[in-house]
Amino acid sequence: MLKKKIKELLKEKPNTQAVVRGWVRTVRDQKSFAFIEVNDGSTLGNLQVIADANIPHYAEAMSKLATGASVVISGELVESPGKNQALELKAKEIRVLGTCDPAKYPLQKKRHTFEFLRTIAHLRPRTNTQGAVLRVRNALAFATHLFFQQRGFLYIQTPIITGSDCEGGGEMFRVTTLEKPDPEKDFFGKSAYLTVSGQLEGEIAACALSDIYTFGPTFRAENSNTSRHLAEFWMIEPEMAFADLKDNMECAEAYLKFCVRYVLEHCKEDLEFFDKFIENGLIGRLQHVANSPFAHIPYTEAISILKKSGKQFEFPVEWGIDLQSEHERYLAEEHCKKPVILTDYPTDIKSFYMRANTDGKTVAAMDILVPKIGEIIGGSQREERLDVLEKKIQDFGLKREDYWWYLELREYGSVPHAGFGLGFERLVLFTTGMENIRDVIPFPRYPGHAEF
Ligand code: 4AD
């Protein structure tokens, strides 16, 4: 028989037999009966169990029941007199599978700080906030596949261990079996790293299968201790053949909106929780994103907007600078008041693979900046002209032999193509209103932290 979770049990008709399996949130012992709140993670709400003192082995069960204990309780679902839920379970049998010592259990009923909860990442999924985060995260992953599959994109798995540096920032983790690095003697016979992006391999797939996407872990060894950066994060990278920057922007906007609409529709209860306890107005903000066209501003114009803003930025604004989070947030939050797509960045601050514009100083890049987060998507049209790309690789001080296969894609049946990368955790931040990226991934990796 299919084991039903609380989410389904709460939709049953009154007077049905049911079994609930979960962890006790609270027990209220009223002597002749007890209220037991059980949660199994399927939904924010608990199932309230009412246990009469005359059921078999009541006293024994009560002696073991405590917050955190795991239980299997069978009984009958009945209409609840309380107004918090429509149904409650009238217990016939209570089995305590795993006891939990209340004197030692780190998750007390009081509110804990998110910092503290990070130190108990093995238990924090049992909190309301973390449960809601993980359910929304799950919905966003599902929505991602739904969106791209509906558009005919193929899901491609790109390697985690790689020899090539896609983004060229020199911030890669080395993969080695040796104490002292020696590429020739090493496992792969060459230097190997954890990938910063699946894009280059994604391009290989797109140049045969037309439209593809990747969805996998990526790694960056930059020492950025911010609330927006992780050393290990998940990225979704679609890549489209026969596509230019305009097609790319259309796809990115449609994808973001699809995700936002998906959670508004499928994660109502969790979003209401976030709206109430984490970010007042979250649902309104998301509805606004779903319903308004994104703004479009070329980089050069964005620089003049920032200069004219009258704002005192920590990092001075000059054409050619890499935009900082404060600049990105000003543009999205204050100037546009909605997501904005910035295009045509200076060649020097973007990666080697981006397609050169005719002005000789900018590339066909696009970043999507959103309120609260700043950059959530980075993408571009790719340089498909062999000679231009060869020169670019040289200008960037990269070695031609490291990119021989990437260059051959431009030699054999080259096509205009474009793609982007969305940071999955930033999407979770954006849709939940959570403040710190370390709280929207189950096991965050950042400088000094790789426990669990
Ligand atoms: O802008 P990025 O570096 O772009 C790429 O890696 C391209 N290869 C993507 C492509 O065109 N296929 O990274 C893409 C996104 C960023 O916009 C950001 O949302 C996220 O990945 N990101 C991070 N998220 C968490 N922690 C970090 N350290 C991140 N670095 C980038």
Ligand code: MG
């Ligand atoms: Mg970027």
